[in-house]
Amino acid sequence: MFNYELSIMNCELSNHYHSYVINVANQGYWACCRKLIILQTVFIDLATFMNKTSNIIKGDSRGYGKVTLVGFGPGDPDLITVKGLKALENADAIFYDDLTNEEFLRRFEAEKVYVGKRSGKHSAEQDELNQRLYERAAKGDNVVRLKGGDPMLFAHGREEIDFLKSRSVEVEVVPGVSSGFALASLLQIPLTHRGLARSVAFVLGHGQKIQTPNADTLLYYMGGAYVSSIAKALLESGRSADTPAALVTNVSLPSQNAVYTTVGDLRYAVFRDTPVLIIVGEVVGFEAEPHAGKTLLFVDEKVDLSEVDKIRFSSPSSVETFRHIYSDDVPKRLLLLASDQETFDAISKI
The missing domain is CATH 3.30.950.10 (Tetrapyrrole methylase, C-terminal domain)
Structure with missing residues (x-):
């Protein structure tokens, strides 16, 4: 419905534009040029805004890839979910930390990126990680952020979601078995x-x-x-x-x-x-x-x-x-x- 209404607005704006051209044509050559240039700029800006809005509504992320936060579980690879395995199999890049199993990761073709955190530097490193996830998604890659336990329990999951979604990146979360x-x-x-x-x-x-x-x-x-x-x-x-x-x-x-x-x-x-x-x-x-x-x-x-x-x-x-x-x-x-x-x-x- 929203896209239909946008199309109607575009048609109406186009009609108004041509009507205005006819009305100003008799006001003198230079006056006509000045008003048409101003009007054209306004219409271009408005059309750009409407197209971007339409893309967001349709889920078009400008060719961006997707980021999936996957819970690895407490440590035993057998405890990862089937859906988590499927996400890893389809990934172009896997960002992992100390709470995952490197030997287990070797079975996947995706590029592996270690993002373990050192004590005392979590905040700065999290900001850097958010940016790196965004940059890979912006290239069109399907990215998995593999986290120990569950992505939404003591794991900065919502911080990553907010950062990525604010930049029009699609995010999915696959639950994991928490250590508790x-x-x-x-x-x-x-x-x-x-x-x-x-x-x-x-x-x-x-x-x-x-x-x-x-x-x-x-x-x-x-x-x-x-x-x-x-x-x-x-x-x-x-x-x-x-x-x-x-x-x-x-x-x-x-x-x-x-x-x-x-x-x-x-x-x-x-x-x-x-x-x-x-x-x-x-x-x-x-x-x-x-x-x-x-x-x-x-x-x-x-x-x-x-x-x-x-x-x-x-x-x-x-x-x-x-x-x-x-x-x-x-x-x-x-x-x-x-x-x-x-x-x-x-x-x-x-």
């Missing part, structure tokens, strides 16, 4: 459970102020360096120190590992393995007891750390002894626990 959902299924920890948990919240695990939503189950993303801060915030908000918690790394991969603990123990804790998800809530208790692991109270002797998943330190001096014995050979998967702030400061340097 994968964690629940793979560890058999329900995010909700009748009579125990009726709400769940997904929370960013870092920032100036750690949020503690009033939900039964909490999932903290990207909080590895802030384990202690998260626990302290939870305790201050009223969570019991006995609330079960788990730190899960490399969800869905062969190297997946889970360390079970409590909010109270995490108050003075350091965990150095990444990427990590932290799940907090009574539902963790379903798996916490059978997989409690072994906690070592460190004394001044060397032990086999392969069978240990948590080490508790009673003083700064015990930390120094531990560092002297093990040097830099301390597995990152270990959860280091301190009894007080001073000891915590010491283990933070390991």
Whole structure:
């Protein structure tokens, strides 16, 4: 209907233009020329505007390609969706980051562009990435932005959509399995459970102020360096120190590992393995007891750390002894626990 109305307007404007030419023809040669030049300019500008408007309504992106945001899932390539695979197969270029599998990407003919982000430079790099996606689409390429997890959960998805759509680039989003959902299924920890948990919240695990939503189950993303801060915030908000918690790394991969603990123990804790998800809530208790692991109270002797998943330190001096014995050979998967702030400061340097 809109395009039909534009056609009618064009015809009417053309008729008015020729009528005006006849009316000014008797006003003298130079007067006629001046008015016709002005009128012609106005009509050209108006016609250009109407054509652009018509193209936008029809979805014409001036020969632009398309950008598809695809969720790769938590890490296991088998968990990507069929629709995501089809988008990769039809892509001219695939922009990927650290949370995807490079070996998996080799099966696709598209050009692969690594766009991993370094800590502290996310904002500037995101702006640059937005521009690069636009430039490839402007050349007519079908572009896939492959993201770990789901494109719309802690993934800058809407920022990319807004940037591209503001430049008339078509954008499609293909959902992916978020790491939080994968964690629940793979560890058999329900995010909700009748009579125990009726709400769940997904929370960013870092920032100036750690949020503690009033939900039964909490999932903290990207909080590895802030384990202690998260626990302290939870305790201050009223969570019991006995609330079960788990730190899960490399969800869905062969190297997946889970360390079970409590909010109270995490108050003075350091965990150095990444990427990590932290799940907090009574539902963790379903798996916490059978997989409690072994906690070592460190004394001044060397032990086999392969069978240990948590080490508790009673003083700064015990930390120094531990560092002297093990040097830099301390597995990152270990959860280091301190009894007080001073000891915590010491283990933070390991």
